[in-house]
Amino acid sequence: MSDKRPLLDTSDIESEKDGIMGAKESSLLMTGITYKSTTVAPTVVWYGRQLLVRRKLFVGLLVVFIFSYFLIGPADVLDLDNVDSIVQVHHQSNVLDREVNQKLLLPKGYLVYSNQCRIVDLDPYKREVMRHFKRVSYKPCKQRLPLTQMRYDDHTRRYVLSINSTAFQSYHVKNVLSCCYMGVERVSESNVSYTHCEHFKSKAQISNTTDSVIVKCSTEKGQIYINGHATIPERLQIRQRLKQWKRRDQGRRVPSVLMIGIDSISRVNLIRAMPKTAQYLYDNDWFELAGYNKIDDNTFPNIMALMVGYNLSNAMKYCNPYVSGGLDKCDFVWKLYKKHGYVTSYGEDAVKINTFNYLKKGFKQPPVDYYLRPYLSAAEKLLDGNVVLGLPHCLGFETESEHVYNYALEFARRYRNDSFFGFFWTNTHSHGDISQTSSMDDYLKDYLQRLLAQGTLEHSIVVFFSDHGLRFGPTRSTWSGHLEERLPFLFIWLPPFLRAERPEFVKALRENRNRLTTPYDLHMTLKHILTLSGRTGKLETLDGAKDCPQCQSLLLPVPLNRSCEDVAIEDHWCTCWSYKAINKNSKTMRHLGERVVHYLNDYVTSFRNGSLAHLCQPLTLQGISAAYKARLSDDDPSQTQIYWLTFSTAPNQALYEATVRYNKSSTSEDNVQVTGSVSRLNSYSGEADCMNDFAIKKYCYCHHKSG
Known part of the structure; x- marks a missing residue:
């Protein structure tokens, strides 16, 4: 097995080049100032100062670029627009003892490294991912505290539901407050029922036969509060x-x-x-x-x-x-x-x-x-x-x-x-x-x-x-x-x-x-x-x-x-191999793509003894998006090769990913084997509403969609 890092898609390599070229061009624009006169006039002094400022700016950006190059790695250029989303993590415990630490030393860039398995340690901040990532702030669901609270009383071994006096003032209750709670009872996995809503004033002990409650509070003007409390009652x-x-x-x-x-x-x-x-x-x-x-x-x-x-x-x-x-x-x-x-x-x-x-x-x-x-x-x-x-x-x-x-x-x-x-x-x-x-x-x-x-x-x-x-x-x-x-x-x-x-x-x-x-x-x-x-x-x-x-x-x-x-x-789920990019337009890749689509159609047709096949349209291969070949162990005697393909199909405009074993020297019908299942990479929401089986839903395009 090769010890080289898996190759990136060529488009990823091109984007890296574009990023570096953009930095060089902008540096030339920053420093491209010429002078027609050698006389030191006020205007020239002004331009000189501007030149100095721009040079300092260029040096600062260059430092940022060099720092990001070594921080993020040479495979990607730091996305300066998204730098606030990067928070560095030291990926190792500070308390590992020296003996174990030495024993766990790996070649750089790997999580697992052996003759049978080499799993790459991915950079969390690669540009291909970070361009889609934006840190999201936590937002509280309500601006004020809940009016009620639930606590377990160790003495009575029951939960006590009570009005939260700290929160009460924020509800600005001027009239009489009326509160009640109703227990939630399981009927089935999809249905629940509720007990009669029991009124209480400041607090109430909850029966140990009640797992959870819904609380409502009203004034003369109507309901002002509703909340729920799940409990772990004594049994x-x-x-x-x-x-x-x-x-x-x-x-x-x-x-x-x-x-x-x-x-x-x-x-x-x-x-x-x-x-x-x-x-x-x-x-x-x-x-x-x-x-x-x-x-x-x-x-x-x-x-x-x-x-x-x-x-x-x-x-x-x-x-x-x-x-x-x-x-x-x-x-x-x-x-x-x-x-x-x-x-x-x-x-x-x-x-x-x-x-x-x-x-x-x-x-x-x-x-x-x-x-x-x-x-x-x-x-x-x-x-x-x-x-x-x-x-x-x-x-x-x-x-x-x-x-x-x-x-x-x-x-x-x-x-x-x-x-x-x-x-x-x-x-x-x-x-x-x-x-x-x-x-x-x-x-x-x-x-x-x-x-x-x-x-x-x-x-x-x-x-x-x-x-x-x-x-x-x-x-x-x-x-x-x-x-x-x-x-x-x-x-x-x-x-x-x-x-x-x-x-x-x-x-x-x-x-x-x-x-x-x-x-x-x-x-x-x-x-x-x-x-x-x-x-x-x-x-x-x-x-x-x-x-x-x-x-x-x-x-x-x-x-x-x-x-x-x-x-x-x-094979399809295995991360132990590295892959190299190959020609996605070759006859072999087209042949493998056709075989995988044929496999999907057969899977749908035979699923549950064919009882659901009439609901779905047959798929056809639209194109191969990318193709890779696994680098297997050098001492592997098998003639079988492992390929990873991403491809699109019609009429559902789906993007799929499959891993196949292909024995090129064999002429039998089973010389192509789809391993694992075929992954769906884009959303299929609304395409398979006619299908209620999760195992087949991502491969089905309902007949009514073409109507």
Whole structure:
């Protein structure tokens, strides 16, 4: 395998040249002043002074250019119009000990470097991406504080809803204030009901049978306030379970698990868009897994690999999300934790696109002890709010993502002295845009500090992670976008007591920072953590990652010479190879493009036994946008070559990306193999409204669109 850095698209190289040429031309314009007379007249003195000023300006710009050249790298010229969006992050913990630091030294420019896998360390500030990035400021949803507040009373073991006296004055209530609250009750995944609205004056105790409430306040002039509060009420059955298992522990410390996930954030965009959060993680000894590679296209299959250990095919086979109760059959990790005495919780924002609900049936029964979906379903319908980039943003006084984060914080606080497993996921500030998530940088840094302040980090393993990078938009068709989409971020926190008891875990996580890792490995890690409780047998007694037999816990050293094939990553998602640009107009590339489009049409035609084929128009190849060839290992005996193509189709004007294996020496029909799935790079909103299956939607162009 070559050790050269993957080549950029030629258009990227040309833009670099144009940027440098522009700097030279402007410098000539700055200094191009001539004199016709040698007499030192006032006018000449004035011009001389102007010349001196312009020379100083030129020198200043030259210094900026040289600094940016070495800061950003020679592949791109710093975008001076967007320099305020760059906040440098030191991409390594300041507390790594010298021995481990020496062991992790890599050739410059790589995250993973072995004979089997070489993952490039992308520059977060490349111009091809930064030209589309603009830092977004955080804006509070309301200018005043909420009129009501909710707190848990440790003495009565119930939540108390009360009027916030500090905020009361800002509402300028001159008449009698009438407030009431109604409980939110789950009917199904898509429906909720409400209890009778109970009136209260200054405060009210909430029944432990109520999970969340909607509060309304009115004066004689009408309603002046509405808000919602999600709670973690005390439950006798849960408390008995915790006590029963705690007696078995016999004083043994049992680590809890808190998972905080953000949709569509690459490792690089975490650094770019949330530099304060990233720097906090690096500086406070969180363990980064920098070679974390996704295993499939979108959220659902990557989360299924993490939470169940299945690839998409087996997830659809054994726990069909299109059938009511199908997902309930899955052996989710949270079920395993609950079985062994943990209290469990799951929350996710943007209810319409929830991981287990978008074009799916969801859960027939609540999947965990504390389930946030019913509350957010009610909040999205009833609370004042707005939409940003097509997704709910503000819900009442907080963004919807803050509702999830605060729910997770309260869950961890309520059960800080017990064993818990919490899984919390947000979509709304990250799903559709490379810049929007920057608005949450200060919040998330503070949030991690709040977890520390309330003691969660003293006894809990915290997993801070994503599923993949941005899948759509103008940056996605760039070289950076291609890699970013496949390399989400992953950080793991170990509590101090576990670091002291098991120093080999610390050593393994530091070694694994620069190894190829996957969601299957994280699945095995969660199972490994459960064995640390002493409530199960050894690690070997738990089923492994069902669809990745060679995957393992990240608390154990991961082999350096892992390949994508070893860990069930198909070619299309693999970031281990470098590619070189080749002639996109060659007969071979045209042939491969035609074969891929033929593959897409066959896929649509045969999907669900052909029952949906009549809804979609056949696609034809419009053109090849770019073509690349993988640089495989020099000792690879195979005659097969791997190509990566981006191409467009008609009539849907779609831009796709495919990775194919091509055996040129073979004459059989299967000498071209499409690996993974074919990625859609541009939006298909409105094109496939006739289709309700997420697996086929991006390849379908409904017949009625041509009408």
